[in-house]
Amino acid sequence: MEFTRRETLAIGAGAAALAVLPIRGMASVDEEIADFTGGAEVVEGGVTLTAPEIAENGNTVPISFDAPGAVAVRIIATGNPSPKVATVNFGPLAGNQSCALRIRLARTQDVLAIAKMADGSFKSAKVAVKVTIGGCGG
Amino acid sequence: MISRRDFLQVSMAAAALLGSSGFGNWARLAARQALTQDQLLAFETFGNVSLIHVTDIHAQLKPIWFREPEVNLGVGENRGQVPHITGAAFRRLYGIEDGSPLAYALTHDDFVALGRAYGRVGGLDRVATVVNAIRAERPDALLLDGGDTWHGSYTCHHTAGQDMVNVMNALKPDAMTFHWEFTLGSERVRALAGELPYAALGQNIFDAEWDEPSEDFKPYAFFERGGAKVAVIGQAFPYMPIANPRWMFPEYSFGIRESNMQAMVDEARAQGAELVVVLSHNGFDVDRKMAGRVQGIDVILSGHTHDALPEPVQVGQTYIIASGSNGKFVSRVDVDVRDGRMMGLKHKLIPVFADVIAPDPAMSALIDEQRAPFRAQLEEVIGRTESLLYRRGNFNGTWDDLICQALLEEREADIALSPGVRWGPSLMPGEDITREAIFNVTAMTYGQAYRTEMTGEFLKIVLEDVGDNLFNPDPYYQQGGDMVRVGGMGFRIDISKPQGQRISEMTLLKTGEPIDPAKSYVVAGWASVNKGTEGPMIWDVVERHVRRKGVVEVPPNRSVKVVGA
Numbered sequence: 001m002e003f004t005r006r007e008t009l010a011i012g013a014g015a016a017a018l019a020v021l022p023i024r025g026m027a028s029v030d031e032e033i034a035d036f037t038g039g040a041e042v043v044e045g046g047v048t049l050t051a052p053e054i055a056e057n058g059n060t061v062p063i064s065f066d067a068p069g070a071v072a073v074r075i076i077a078t079g080n081p082s083p084k085v086a087t088v089n090f091g092p093l094a095g096n097q098s099c100a101l102r103i104r105l106a107r108t109q110d111v112l113a114i115a116k117m118a119d120g121s122f123k124s125a126k127v128a129v130k131v132t133i134g135g136c137g138g
Numbered sequence: 139m140i141s142r143r144d145f146l147q148v149s150m151a152a153a154a155l156l157g158s159s160g161f162g163n164w165a166r167l168a169a170r171q172a173l174t175q176d177q178l179l180a181f182e183t184f185g186n187v188s189l190i191h192v193t194d195i196h197a198q199l200k201p202i203w204f205r206e207p208e209v210n211l212g213v214g215e216n217r218g219q220v221p222h223i224t225g226a227a228f229r230r231l232y233g234i235e236d237g238s239p240l241a242y243a244l245t246h247d248d249f250v251a252l253g254r255a256y257g258r259v260g261g262l263d264r265v266a267t268v269v270n271a272i273r274a275e276r277p278d279a280l281l282l283d284g285g286d287t288w289h290g291s292y293t294c295h296h297t298a299g300q301d302m303v304n305v306m307n308a309l310k311p312d313a314m315t316f317h318w319e320f321t322l323g324s325e326r327v328r329a330l331a332g333e334l335p336y337a338a339l340g341q342n343i344f345d346a347e348w349d350e351p352s353e354d355f356k357p358y359a360f361f362e363r364g365g366a367k368v369a370v371i372g373q374a375f376p377y378m379p380i381a382n383p384r385w386m387f388p389e390y391s392f393g394i395r396e397s398n399m400q401a402m403v404d405e406a407r408a409q410g411a412e413l414v415v416v417l418s419h420n421g422f423d424v425d426r427k428m429a430g431r432v433q434g435i436d437v438i439l440s441g442h443t444h445d446a447l448p449e450p451v452q453v454g455q456t457y458i459i460a461s462g463s464n465g466k467f468v469s470r471v472d473v474d475v476r477d478g479r480m481m482g483l484k485h486k487l488i489p490v491f492a493d494v495i496a497p498d499p500a501m502s503a504l505i506d507e508q509r510a511p512f513r514a515q516l517e518e519v520i521g522r523t524e525s526l527l528y529r530r531g532n533f534n535g536t537w538d539d540l541i542c543q544a545l546l547e548e549r550e551a552d553i554a555l556s557p558g559v560r561w562g563p564s565l566m567p568g569e570d571i572t573r574e575a576i577f578n579v580t581a582m583t584y585g586q587a588y589r590t591e592m593t594g595e596f597l598k599i600v601l602e603d604v605g606d607n608l609f610n611p612d613p614y615y616q617q618g619g620d621m622v623r624v625g626g627m628g629f630r631i632d633i634s635k636p637q638g639q640r641i642s643e644m645t646l647l648k649t650g651e652p653i654d655p656a657k658s659y660v661v662a663g664w665a666s667v668n669k670g671t672e673g674p675m676i677w678d679v680v681e682r683h684v685r686r687k688g689v690v691e692v693p694p695n696r697s698v699k700v701v702g703a
Contacts, residue, residue, distance in 0.1 A: 052393045053614045056379040062349045062391075100349065108637075130615050132380060133603050 029078045029112075036074045036087070036114055037122050046123035047073070049113040055105060058131040063111060064100035067123070070115035073099070079109025107131050173239055173256070173494050179271045184484040185474030186364030187413060188276040190269055192311075193284025193441030194463035194561070196318075197294035197302050198578070199505045201258035201492030202563035204466050205528040206446070208246040211703050213633055214611030216423050221445035221460060232448050243466070243489035244446055250526055253566060256491060260465030262305055263497035263505055264490045268468045269309060270498060276472070278363050281311040282370060284441030284461070285419045288330065289318035290561050292577035293512055298322055301508035303330055308504050313337040313359055317375035317382075317419045317442065321583045324387040328354055339372020339417060341402045346391040357402045366413055366475035369406035371435075373399065373418040375442055377617045381607075383584050385669040394424065394614055396431060403434040412478045415439065421618035422460055429453035436480040437471060442618050444530070444560045448487045457483055464563055466490055516574040521684035523571055524691040528564040529579060532608065533621050533631075533700060536692040537562055537579050541676070542625025543692075544683035545662040549589050552646060553597070554625030555663035558604065560618075571684050573677075580664075580677045587664040587673040595655035598641055601629060606637040627653065627697070634702030647697060 033042070047070070051063040067073050075085040090097045103111070108131050114124045212222030223231055225245050234240045242252035243259065272279050287306060288299030299322050306314075313336055319327050331338040331354065341357035344350060351357060358371040376394045378387070403414055414436050418425050421442040429438055430453050438458045446462030450471075461469040467487055474482040509516060529535040538556045545554035562579035565571065592600070600622065607617040621631070630643040644653035653659070664676040684690055 050397065054377055054380055054393075054617070056346075056384060056391055056393070128615075130606075130610075132607065133600065 029076060029083050032074070032076050032084045033112075033114060036072075036116070040120070040122055042114055042122040042124045044124055044126070046117075047113050047115045047125040049111065049125035049127050051111055051127040051129050053128075054130045054132060058105045058107075060102045061105050061129060062100065062102050063127075064098065065113045065115075065125070066096070066098040067113070067115035068097055069117050070097040070123075071118055072116045073097070074114045074116075075101070075103065076112040076114070077103060077105055077109060078112055080104070080106050105129055105131050173491060175267075175495050178488055178491065178494060179268065181272075181275075181470055181472070181484075181486050183275045184472035185482060187366055187368060187473045187475050188272060188279035188363075189415060189437065189439065189469075189471040189473065190272055190279050190281045191284065191439040191459055191461045191469040191471065192265060192281070192465070193419075193439070193461050194286040194444055195262070195283075195302075195465045196286055196290030196463065196561040197288065197581075198260055198291065198464045198563060199262050199293070199301070199305060199508065201261035201264065202464060202466075202578070203253055203258055203566055204260070204464050205249045205526070205530060205564045206244060206246050207530040207532070209532045209700070210445075211532055211609075211633055211700075212423070213609045214613075216426070216613065220447055220451060221422050221443065234448075239489065239491065240448065243491075244448065249528075249564070250567060257493035259492055260490050261492050261497060262309065262465055263499075263501040264492055264495040265465050265468055266309055266498035266501035267495050268488055268490060272470055276364075280313075280361055280363060280368065280370070280415075281309065282415070282417045282439055283311045283314040284417055284439060285314060285316045285374065286318045286441065286463075286561070287314065288322065290578065290581055292516055292574050292581060293508055295577065295581040295583070296512060297508070298326055299330055303334075304508060305501070305504055307335060308501060311336050312361060313339050313370050313372065313417055315339050315372035315374050315417050315419050315441075316343075316355075317378065318582075320378055320387045320390070321382050323583070324389055327387070331355065337370070337372075339370065340374035340392075341371055341398055342376060342392050342395040343374050344391040344393070344395070346389055349391060351398075352390060357398075358406055360406075360409070360411070364475065367410050368413045368415065368475075369409075369411035370415045370417055371399070371402050371406065373416055373420055375419040375618075376424070381617045381619065381667075383667040383669065386583070394420070394428070396428060399428065400432045400434075403432060407434055413437070413473060413475045413480055418442075421613075421616065422458070423613035423616060424618070425458050426451065426453055427613045429456040429458060437473070437483070439469070439471075446487060450483070450485050457485075459485060461487065463561065516572065518573045519570045520573060520576065520681050521571045521687060522689050523565055523569060524567055524689055526564065526567050527571075527692065529562040530560060531620065533698045534623055534695045536695075537564075538623035539625070539692045539695050540684075540690060541580070541664075541680055542623055544680045545587060545664070546626050548679050548683050549587065549662035550660070551589060551626065551662035552648070552659040553592075553627045553661045555600070555661060556623035556625070557665040558608070558620035558622050559665075560620055571690070573681065576677050576680050576684070580680060582665060584666065584671065585664055585676045586666070586671045587662060587676045587679045588666055588671050589660065589662045589673060591658040592661045593656060593658050594644065594653040597627070597653060597659065597661070598644060598655070601631075601641045601644075602637050605631060605633075605640045609633045609640065610637070621698075624698070628699075629697075630699040630701065632702040633700065643699065645697075
């Protein structure tokens with residue numbers, strides 16, 4: 001036997017986590033959006049959100065955004081048990097409105113960046129990030 | 139620019155030329171007479187810049203057999219598009235005569251009969267002859283190696299890639315990019331790449347900690363050729379830390395990094411590049427998508443998915459060249475670069491028929507020198523095969539059926555898993571199985587054969603996960619391997635469905651009972667990406683099995699049902 005029992009358990013636990021994570025209704029994601037926008041309309045575009053197509057490690061996924069003219073940006077991981085990841089505020093003296101951070105993703109999901117602009121309007125960008133167990137590459 | 143018709147004329151000329159031996163003309167002598175080195179190399183030099191592309195050699199120094207896939211399914215926009223066309227449909231598309239040398243080189247049907255007529259393919263001493271012939275016509279031709287070079291054989295494994303570095307240095311490439319090389323471990327890759335007398339490229343090789351371009355690999359290199367400024371941008375395999383063990387090269391991060399690719403193309407153009415070539419290990423579908431989204435690439439030399447196409451594929455103003463694997467093909471691309479841009483392109487996929495193309499004596503000697511210390515080990519006969527042993531195909535191949543059988547029997551398991559890699563040459567019926575042949579389909583730096591328990595539920599997750607790596611309709615979410623090979627268990631896969639819904643009817647073959655999600659099964663496999671995996675090396679498991687059997691015969695595998703294609 002080549003896996004220790006502990007490793008086997010770890011593999012099993014990972015699998016279980018993948019399998020049984022409750023697929024959150026959009027309610028909680030919608031709530032996070034509403035919390036940030038106050039229910040205002042969000043227009044897609046005007047924000048650049050960069051993330052890997054497939055995460056190399058779901059526990060630490062490098063993402064970055066660039067939201068010219070934004071006063072605040074909220075990052076939402078739509079498939080995480082707790083979707084709100086971060087809110088970044090930019091003061092009037094900010095040289096640019098960009099930020100790079102690492103986030104944890106529980107499973108394959110869309111990551112959302114919503115930017116609040118100086119005039120009170122909202123813009124957004126969305127990227128799908130796949131979280132996979134890997135192996136078998138050609 | 140060049141029309142599709144111009145391309146067709148080129149490839150038709152080649153097909154007509156090579157097709158002259160005709161169907162039924164299968165005697166080896168006749169085939170050899172009908173096919174000459176001059177014919178294979180014939181190419182009217184065009185333009186002012188020549189590119190020579192080799193890729194995915196997988197350390198195959200000597201001529202081999204290599205059967206192309208029978209099943210290669212495309213999904214989404216790539217459904218029914220090349221390279222997802224095989225067999226008779228492929229021959230019809232390119233006007234290739236049944237039974238002709240190109241039919242043998244590019245399609246799977248009648249592989250054994252045609253192989254006996256036309257012989258083995260590849261061998262880096264033959265590749266050297268092709269390269270030298272092109273250089274005789276165009277001395278400053280660029281030779282570009284798409285990677286997966288320092289991996290895949292007994293000698294490469296036991297010298298940690300040194301044999302391939304020695305031989306490729308003699309072939310004098312101008313640039314290279316990477317994939318399996320990184321499984322030698324980052325320290326070894328850095329040491330080898332740092333001493334290369336040519337450029338080691340990868341615009342998508344980043345420092346994992348800072349998420350900035352790695353200082354160890356340059357994104358691109360400039361060359362002055364035929365009075366033109368040529369930029370070659372490297373694109374390493376994007377999913378190395380996912381498809382291969384991340385712990386072996388933890389300092390590096392990869393990814394497609396499309397926006398950085400665009401930035402590099404723009405940067406190269408701003409520095410005066412008149413021709414922009416991407417030396418890619420993306421895989422064909424990823425390259426096709428990238429070509430449609432990144433502006434300003436003239437030529438993509440595509441590797442990773444092992445496809446061989448006799449014509450370039452045009453996407454906008456970008457031409458994608460697919461040059462096969464295992465040293466079986468060399469692509470020659472002549473480009474006319476004038477007034478700061480590409481004005482025309484001419485291409486030929488040269489099949490390296492080992493009995494037709496004369497080996498380069500200096501290269502033969504160098505190859506023999508690499509093999510000499512291991513000769514006795516390489517040549518030891520372990521058994522014999524009655525069946526054609528091959529690997530390529532989306533779902534199963536006889537080599538993996540044999541490996542799975544070895545895992546089931548030698549490791550006393552219910553179910554066996556073998557990775558869906560695309561490398562590994564074929565073996566003809568009646569041939570000896572040598573230790574070298576076993577290493578050619580198993581050699582890797584993480585070849586431990588594990589034995590563990592998995593629940594039915596977890597097995598389904600594994601199959602769904604790998605299935606999505608292959609059949610996600612968006613190529614950027616594919617990893618370019620084939621489906622995991624399964625022994626001892628049958629299943630049904632609907633490739634048109636999303637992840638989680640593709641796999642059904644999982645059946646334990648020894649009892650005929652459905653797999654129970656809650657029950658644990660003993661699973662034997664190899665090539666785990668997890669650190670600390672323990673077990674005997676897979677080549678030792680296969681060797682023990684073949685030795686015990688003496689003669690192996692692999693029955694047709696009907697345990698995978700494929701729908702939705």
